Amino acid sequence: MQGNIACAEGALAAGCNFFGGYPITPSTEVAEHMASRMPKITGSCFIQMEDEIASMAAIIGAAWTGARSMTATSGPGFSLMMENIGYAVMTETPCVLVNIQRGGPSTGQPTMGAQGDMMQVRFGSHGDYSIIALCPSSVQECFDLTAKAFNLADRFRTPVFLMADEVIGHMREKLEIPDSVEIIRPKTLPEGTLPFTAGPDGVPGFAPFGIGRFTHVTGLTHDERGYPDTTNPACHESLVKRLVNKIENARHEIADYTIVNENARYVFVCYGAPVRTVKEVVDRMKIPDTGYLQLKTVWPFPEELLLRFPNVQAFIVPEMNLGMISREVERHVSVRVIPVGRIGGELHPPEELIQAVKIAGGDV
Amino acid sequence: MRNEWLRSDRLPHIYCAGCGNGTIMNCVLEAITQTGWDRTRTVFLSGIGCSSRAPGYIMTDSLHTTHGRAIAFATGVKMADPSLHVVVFTGDGDLAAIGGNHFIHGCRRNIDITVVCMNNHIYGMTGGQGSPTTPLGKTSTTTPYGAEEAPFDLVELAIAAGANYVARWTSYHVKQLTDAVYDGLLTPGFSLIEVRCQCPTSYGRRNKYREPTDYMTYLKTNAILKRKWEEMERSGENISPDSFPVGEFVRRSRPVMGVPDEA
Numbered sequence: 141m142q143g144n145i146a147c148a149e150g151a152l153a154a155g156c157n158f159f160g161g162y163p164i165t166p167s168t169e170v171a172e173h174m175a176s177r178m179p180k181i182t183g184s185c186f187i188q189m190e191d192e193i194a195s196m197a198a199i200i201g202a203a204w205t206g207a208r209s210m211t212a213t214s215g216p217g218f219s220l221m222m223e224n225i226g227y228a229v230m231t232e233t234p235c236v237l238v239n240i241q242r243g244g245p246s247t248g249q250p251t252m253g254a255q256g257d258m259m260q261v262r263f264g265s266h267g268d269y270s271i272i273a274l275c276p277s278s279v280q281e282c283f284d285l286t287a288k289a290f291n292l293a294d295r296f297r298t299p300v301f302l303m304a305d306e307v308i309g310h311m312r313e314k315l316e317i318p319d320s321v322e323i324i325r326p327k328t329l330p331e332g333t334l335p336f337t338a339g340p341d342g343v344p345g346f347a348p349f350g351i352g353r354f355t356h357v358t359g360l361t362h363d364e365r366g367y368p369d370t371t372n373p374a375c376h377e378s379l380v381k382r383l384v385n386k387i388e389n390a391r392h393e394i395a396d397y398t399i400v401n402e403n404a405r406y407v408f409v410c411y412g413a414p415v416r417t418v419k420e421v422v423d424r425m426k427i428p429d430t431g432y433l434q435l436k437t438v439w440p441f442p443e444e445l446l447l448r449f450p451n452v453q454a455f456i457v458p459e460m461n462l463g464m465i466s467r468e469v470e471r472h473v474s475v476r477v478i479p480v481g482r483i484g485g486e487l488h489p490p491e492e493l494i495q496a497v498k499i500a501g502g503d504v
Numbered sequence: 505m506r507n508e509w510l511r512s513d514r515l516p517h518i519y520c521a522g523c524g525n526g527t528i529m530n531c532v533l534e535a536i537t538q539t540g541w542d543r544t545r546t547v548f549l550s551g552i553g554c555s556s557r558a559p560g561y562i563m564t565d566s567l568h569t570t571h572g573r574a575i576a577f578a579t580g581v582k583m584a585d586p587s588l589h590v591v592v593f594t595g596d597g598d599l600a601a602i603g604g605n606h607f608i609h610g611c612r613r614n615i616d617i618t619v620v621c622m623n624n625h626i627y628g629m630t631g632g633q634g635s636p637t638t639p640l641g642k643t644s645t646t647t648p649y650g651a652e653e654a655p656f657d658l659v660e661l662a663i664a665a666g667a668n669y670v671a672r673w674t675s676y677h678v679k680q681l682t683d684a685v686y687d688g689l690l691t692p693g694f695s696l697i698e699v700r701c702q703c704p705t706s707y708g709r710r711n712k713y714r715e716p717t718d719y720m721t722y723l724k725t726n727a728i729l730k731r732k733w734e735e736m737e738r739s740g741e742n743i744s745p746d747s748f749p750v751g752e753f754v755r756r757s758r759p760v761m762g763v764p765d766e767a
């Protein structure tokens with residue numbers, strides 16, 4: 141099965157019942173597959189919107205009726221979604237966005253893979269906030285992580301991003317579809333509780349529209365009633381810090397990763413398509429003294445995992461961009477960090493990573 | 505009856521003295537009361553601007569969204585749960601400028617929502633900039649020498665784009681406006697009710713309608729019933745450029761979206 145279609149199937153397995161989207165290469169197969177499958181599922185809606193701004197708006201509207209909603213796009217569409225991504229963050233609307241990354245900036249390389257949106261997903265909308273981003277490196281992970289994204293969205297009441305890339309989205313591999321997937325829906329809002337009063341984890345209960353709770357939802361800075369309070373510094377500070385902390389403080393819970401060769405001296409930190417070359421170098425070619433940390437959760441960044449390598453001499457970060465997550469790694473460690481950025485659309489060849497090990501001092 | 509629909513703990517509201525928006529909200533709530541809709545199954549949405557603060561004062565579920573996007577959000581709400589009643593408050597800048605694309609596609613889809621546009625010909629909340637409905641020659645902070653761009657006719661736009669119900673009234677015509685909103689609410693498909701209204705603070709002050717009653721008088725004098733307007737056009741009678749037709753312009757049954765399946 142193709143990676144994009146595995147995303148769609150993962151979403152359906154998780155009970156996704158609303159898809160709003162707009163065609164864009166290389167993500168279109170996600171929408172096409174949903175358009176084919178959803179009309180046959182009772183209570184489901186597929187709608188092609190007029191642009192990506194409207195797609196993002198529609199999935200937020202649907203989420204407030206209690207639907208499990210999602211969209212899929214790529215770079216140029218992702219840029220258009222930034223406005224309403226900020227709205228979803230501010231209003232704590234659970235929803236899932238799939239970004240099949242392609243080469244940018246601008247229209248760039250529509251049919252070639254890239255990981256150039258990894259900072260945009262974290263910081264692209266205005267203001268301070270935090271989100272959750274997952275990165276699949278195989279067709280199986282496209283399925284598994286998309287299904288998981290819905291649970292994280294509901295658990296933390298936040299947009300969750302599946303940051304795949306063209307290489308993985310258009311790759312065909314064997315997929316094992318489980319009989320069922322775990323489904324975690326949002327906490328309900330207890331009777332007598334204000335709609336934006338959070339529990340100790342910083343996440344409020346959810347009262348969707350139509351059940352008589354009369355929730356007012358606004359993108360303005362609001363108090364626990366949901367009412368605008370835009371000139372009170374304390375209200376703004378407590379709201380925005382809660383929105384950030386409910387995710388950043390749950391980094392351990394959200395972290396999803398694989399560690400291989402904890403005792404390695406040369407450790408690859410990788411996510412998405414480059415994981416495949418790293419596995420070739422470490423698992424199959426068994427280049428001496430190498431190991432890796434595969435991040436399936438890139439944001440919130442699980443920096444504590446970098447401490448799990450007691451003998452590390454250098455972290456090597458291969459990415460299909462000019463060095464984004466390598467900077468995040470650098471922020472947290474005192475050993476050498478070697479970025480191996482590659483743009484243009486092709487995966488790193490193993491020799492390029494072996495060369496990086498050599499630069500790090502490896503005897504290869 | 506209407507008071508139950510108000511979020512009284514949100515009062516006082518932010519509208520300026522003499523603003524037309526409160527009158528329009530009142531007409532909409534009166535019309536909704538007449539439909540007998542369940543308050544728990546009715547959702548108000550809006551974008552950004554003075555008009556868009558209205559849902560914050562109404563005791564239902566409500567979504568105060570981003571600038572111009574309310575119709576796109578409403579499409580998501582209505583398609584995900586067609587049993588909900590969905591009403592959008594918007595203004596001329598929100599609907600016709602930044603939200604123009606969502607507006608025409610809402611009409612084209614004929615999604616079953618009712619859109620009430622408070623058209624005061626100006627960006628009121630940001631302090632009086634020109635909008636796509638500022639009449640030629642009128643003054644705003646961004647058209648200090650008079651507007652040079654031709655304005656949109658929202659009614660013609662909605663008709664051409666496919667809406668099932670289209671009417672225009674003013675904040676002076678409260679009875680007719682209430683009736684038109686009622687008809688819009690009950691017509692399946694997309695309904696647009698354009699309401700011309702006064703903004704003494706940002707529009708009137710710069711355009712010789714300083715008192716709220718100045719603009720109400722203008723509306724009363726220059727709003728011409730659609731039938732009479734058409735007769736005047738046929739007979740070649742001279743029509744003042746300040747005048748505009750009011751009434752019901754379209755009521756039809758093109759295919760719709762977002763209507764619950766018959767049980």
